[in-house]
Amino acid sequence: MESGLKHSAPIFAALGDETRLRLVARLCADGPQSIARLTGGAGVTRQAITKHLHVLAEAGIVRSLRQGRESIWELEPRQLEEARRCLDQISQQWDDALGRLKLFVESP
Structure with missing residues (x-):
């Protein structure tokens, strides 16, 4: 488990930002997209979207x-x-x- 956590930590760190999480959700829902399409309705600049995408790519x-x-x-x-x-x-x-706590609390 410890190696799984170590390997997954960069993934969780990258997903810890609301904008990046929204980008991932959009890519899940709508499939591959250009930066121009991802920027539409995002409320942030194209440059910011690009930076967020690079963080996600590094992870x-x-x-x-x-x-x-x-x-x-x-x-x-x-x-x-x-x-x-x-x-x-x-x-x-x-x-x-x-489960262990429940058994402990309920035991006579």
Whole structure:
């Protein structure tokens, strides 16, 4: 579990920003998109979106593909799956700990 946490920490750090989380949600919902499309309705500048995308890319959450003169950004689902597995392990540990506490409290 410890190595899973160490590996997942950059993913959670990158997702710890509301703008980056919204970008990931948009890419999940709408598929690969250009920076111009991702900037639309985001309430932040194109430059800010670009910086956020680069943070997500460094964490391995998204990647950029060139299409002509444009960069198209898409999710890297393996990294999100790794984060989900880490959260599942933490959730199981909490469930186990709560089960032990319940047994302790309810025992005569």
